Amino acid sequence: MSAEGLEKKKTIDLRKKHIGPSCKIFFSHDPIKIVQAKGQYMYDENGQRYLDCINNVAHVGHCHPDVVKAGAEQMGFLNTNTRFLHDNLVLYAQRLQATLPEKLSVCYFVNSGSEANDLALRLAWQYTGNKDVITLENAYHGHVSSLIDISPYKFHQLSAAAEQNLFVHVAPSPDVYRGKYRVDHPDTATAYADEVKDIIDNVHKKGRKIAAFIAESLQSCGGQVIPPVGYFQQVAEHVHKAGGVFIADEVQVGFGRVGSRFWAFQLQGDDFVPDIVTMGKPIGNGHPMSCVVTTREVAEAFMASGMEYFNTFGGNPVSCAIGLAVLDVIEKEDLQGNALRVGQHLTNLLGKLKERHSLIGDIRGCGLFVGVELVKDRVKLTPATAEAQEVIYRLKEQHILLSADGPHRNVLKFKPPLCFTAQDADLVVEKIDLILTGTLVFMSRA
Structure with a gap:
């Protein structure tokens, strides 16, 4: 039986048994089992499609x-x-x-x-x-x-x-x-x-x-x-x-x-x-x-x-x-040109998002290498670490894979395959907007 044929729990159990414990995994409390990928998408064992904003390794698209x-x-x-x-x-x-x-x-x-x-x-x-x-x-x-x-x-x-x-x-x-x-x-x-x-x-x-x-x-x-x-x-x-x-x-x-x-x-x-x-x-x-x-x-x-x-x-x-x-x-496929065009579109969308959400302190990047730094206070630059983690986990629920990094783990990192499209950028930013709106409501009630 291939590894893809194992039940997810069995895969997790075998990983715990045979893989070094310092080898971490994304979303450790509920990891995703990926069995296939194509272009800017990855698929789990149930056929669920995820938009990949993480993998700068699959540069020209998964399995091109x-x-x-x-x-x-x-x-x-x-x-x-x-x-x-x-x-x-x-x-x-x-x-x-x-x-x-x-x-x-x-x-x-x-x-x-x-x-x-x-x-x-x-x-x-x-x-x-x-x-x-x-x-x-x-x-x-x-x-x-x-x-x-x-x-x-x-x-x-x-x-x-x-x-x-x-x-x-x-x-x-x-x-x-x-x-x-x-x-x-x-x-x-x-x-x-x-x-x-x-x-x-x-x-x-x-x-x-x-x-x-x-x-x-x-x-x-x-x-x-x-x-x-x-x-x-x-x-x-x-x-x-x-x-x-x-x-x-x-x-x-x-x-x-x-x-x-x-x-x-x-x-x-x-x-x-x-x-x-x-x-x-x-x-x-x-x-x-x-x-x-x-x-x-x-x-x-x-x-x-x-x-x-x-x-x-x-x-x-x-x-x-x-x-x-x-x-x-x-x-x-003019992927360098695509990185320039789509990256600029993504940055512009995020800039508009920053105007609506004080949690966004800074947006920086070039092409399809973009960071969104979340802060609790734009003057003191207090890192919004927990909020950044909340965003990436909520995005996962929306079948979008994004990571957070930086010394305070408060920077959302965009580094997708270069076949990433303007429509992909629209979708991610729309979901982040909804998540931040929910986060801010939650924070105001706390």
Whole structure:
């Protein structure tokens, strides 16, 4: 019997018995059993359809037939490792590089965002000969040990006895809504970049040097934070002057999600180019693949270490065929353009919703990467954490899947497949409007 054929209770019982208890599940008090998905929809064991506003992995739509076909056909006649020549590897690398600035020309293919970011750190350490890394508040870069060390979103959950790695330094998140420097500040980009410079100066005073600054191009788990334009340029200047490199983590926000550009780091302007870019999640539309792209200089320094780099599954013919199919679908179906148009429509609808509901403190985003921060008080910015959880559970009852995140778990996160439509946006915002109206009535009676 297939897993889909089990009764839901049996599936839950087996999960409790055999799956690690720290592996959490959505809506844990009443989880959804998903047995099929297509486009922007997921279906449970009873055939109930759910609108998916969560899965940025199914980038071009769940089970897209072109992507499925490409993987199945390639699997039918060759899958091997990169020690053998195969065209898919070089053709995909060439196609991927064409979406990036010219100096980002060398690819390393791996299998997950965590692998990509771990390799990016190795590249930085080898290229610079330094060890210290600067990361951002609330950042998340992956689940392996090296990345937990640079992910405050994770290591702040550890026990008080756990010490932060001495080589890791945390700069303020460039959050102009809730952060240290807000929209009323005359130059938030410079103010936040100066915080990084201060960290660098302090590291130098201790006789150490910076290897890298790493940042998600747009912070996702940190609450859908959009850094002010000019911030990355100034940070890169400080980091380069100190001998370090700039790593842009595009694992959650790349491949046209932001609409106006293919990569989120490009929102900072054409004068900003990272030294290393990492990508994952949407790259394979659910197939486990990822990539690190860097400059020729960094790649040659990595080779000079004398240690061969080999990844058994990274860059295999099937993964590259799938990656090529994803790029084809993005172009053929104008999904980047759809992200721009539908994202703007969604943001406009949410803006009107904000005018009617004081619980909505801020709306921010680019394309189909949008955050709605809920607050109990727009002046004090008191997080409306319980209310955010209520919204996502009530939406689930309406067969809409949305999540809440950020350091206070009060930011509603929109990151749906890029085939999401204006009608989908209309539906979600209509339901949120009804839920918030009910929430406010309930709160006024309490």
